[in-house]
Amino acid sequence: MDLRAELLKSIWYAFTALDVEKSGKVSKSQLKVLSHNLYTVLCIPHDPVALEEHFRDDDDGPVSSQGYMPYLNKYILDKVEEGAFIKENFDELCWTLTAKKNYKPDRNGNSIVSHQDAFKLWCLFNFLSEDKYPLVMVPDEVEYLLKKICTAMNVELNSCELEDYLAQEPQGQGGLTVWQFLDMVNSGRFLRGIEQEAVSMAVEEVYQEIIEDGYLWKKGQLRRNWSERWFMLKPSVLSYYMSEERKEKKGSIALDKNCCVEMLPDRDGKRCMFCVKTSSRTYEMSASDTRQRQEWTLAIQTAIRLQAEGKKSLHKDLKQKRREQREQREQRKAAKEEETQRLKQLQEEKERKLQELELLKEAQRQAEILLQEEEQRRRQQHEEMQRTLEIQLQEAEQARASMQAEMVLKEAEAERQRKRILELEAMQERLQEALQQEVKARQDEEAVRYAQARLLAEEEEKLKQLMKLKEEQEEYIIKTQREKQVLKQEMENKNKCLEEAQKQLEEVRVNRQRVDQDVMAAQRKLRQASTNVKHWNVQMNRLMHPIGPGDKRTNASGGVFAGYQPLLSRRDSSLK
DSSP: OOOOEEEEEEEEHHHHHHHHTTTSSOOHHHHHHHHHHHHHHOOOOOOOHHHHHHHHOOTTTTEEHHHHHHHIIIIIGGOOOTSSOOOHHHHHHHHHHHHHOOOOOOOTOOSSOOHHHHHHHHHHHHSOOOOOEEEEEEEEHHHHHHHHHHHHHHHOOOOHHHHHHHHSOOOOTBBBBBHHHHHHHTTTTTTTTTTHHHHHHHHHHHHHHHHHHHEEEEEOOOOOOOEEEEEEEEEEEEEESSSOOOOOEEEEEEEOOOOOOEOOOOBBBBEEEEEESSSSSSEEOHHHHHHHHHHHHHHHHHHHHHHTTTTOOOOHHHHHHHHHHHHHHHHHHHHHHHHHHHHHHHHHHHHHHHHHHHHHHHHHHHHHHHHEEEEEHHHHHHHHHHHHHHHHHHHHHHHHHHHHHHHHHHHHHHHHHHHHHHHHHHHHHHHHHHHHHHHHHHHHHHHHHHHHHHHHHHHHHHHHHHHHHHHHHHHHHHHHHHHHHHHHEEEHHHHHHHHHHHHHHHHHHHHHHHHHHHHHHHHHHHHHHHHHHHHHHHHHHHSSSOOOTTTTOOOOSSSSGGGGHHHHHHHHHHOO
16 A cells, blocks of 8 residues: 555545535535645645636536546645655544544443544554445454454454454445444443553554554764654654654654664663664664564564565555455355356256256156056956955964964863862852851950959959058047047957958959969960961962972961961960
């Protein structure tokens, strides 16, 4: 990109900003003011006669961009000399005109970038944009610029999120306009949680890197003192000024293939020193930190190399290489698509011929089928009838054989069931007899137990009466000591009653022994009945589960009536 192309990009923004009605034309009075300002910032001698003559009032009306280009080329761009003006002032003029109309930051002051940073991003956008109008930046260059800014802040750019954003954002001419780019940066989508000051420092760093200027300390040749100067690097010259306004130029260093850059040790209270050696003089300089020194030395060495190779600028060269790589990718993609289209056409032609061949083959097959169809139909009908009759005959034979076998099995099963039913009926009768015996034994036991309980109740009643008599006797002895003589007779009577009660108690004990003997006899009967039940239970288990070869004999104590054993044990313990 030469100087004329760079200037045209900024002037295009200024021209479109003056086109209020968006008709592609600007009034002559506005173009006069624009041209006059361009004369001033580009440091070109004014030619008021040519200006008035070219833009004199007539009936032609507003002027289009194509109508303005001849005057712009002849009276302005052809007279521009590189280094004779401050390009930043020129850019600020065009930015002021276009930003007033098109740049719309957040009114609440929540924009990520300041107005000055937006101007620098606009300059970087112009530098990296395509040389086609309207000016746009392709997605690859957008990603490149955002990565440079994020790298300056030590932040990693989310490429996937950027791709999603670019896919959703409407793009004209295959890229983003500068206003879309600034809106994207101000949205904070890719700079979340980062302070405006950090963003500003990163934009400034990238701007200085690409525009190639910044402050350095320079050692004087005569007075040998250190002064801070604003340096500006071009491929053929390194110029330095009093300040960044570049109003007072202090000197320049011509760069050619004989120049070189060397690192110097720290001395004279200065650090991060380096020097630029030319054929006639050595210039000593000091950077603010190691990183800045590295960037400057690398940039100057690159400028020397590019000068030797006949190239303009490192970043312009890199931009051209990236553009060539994109064009090569597009060419490869177009060639691949063309090859794919050609292969697709060949495939379609092949498929069409195959379809024609298939149609011919199908017609031939249809003719053969029509010739053989009638004969095959008759043959198939005959064979189908024969197969049907054979299948029916086989099914009938199989059904008869299966029914006979099933009847034999059913008869054998019925015979086994009848035998089993007879055995179960006999077993049921024996079990009923054993149950009746057990029920009778339990009834006898209940009767004996009832008698025993009644005798025990009588015995307890007698004991209570005896105790009551004893208590009455003691009370009478205590109360009637003074009536001892009178109560002696009564006491004798009581003693007689007591003796009779003792005799009755002895009789009750004798009866109790007799009842205990009856209970023991009933227990023996109950044990005999339980033994019989167990025996029949074992017999029934054997009938229900026939013993096979190798089976072990079941426990004789198990069975249906095994549950009566705990009851007998509880009864024996209660009797004891």
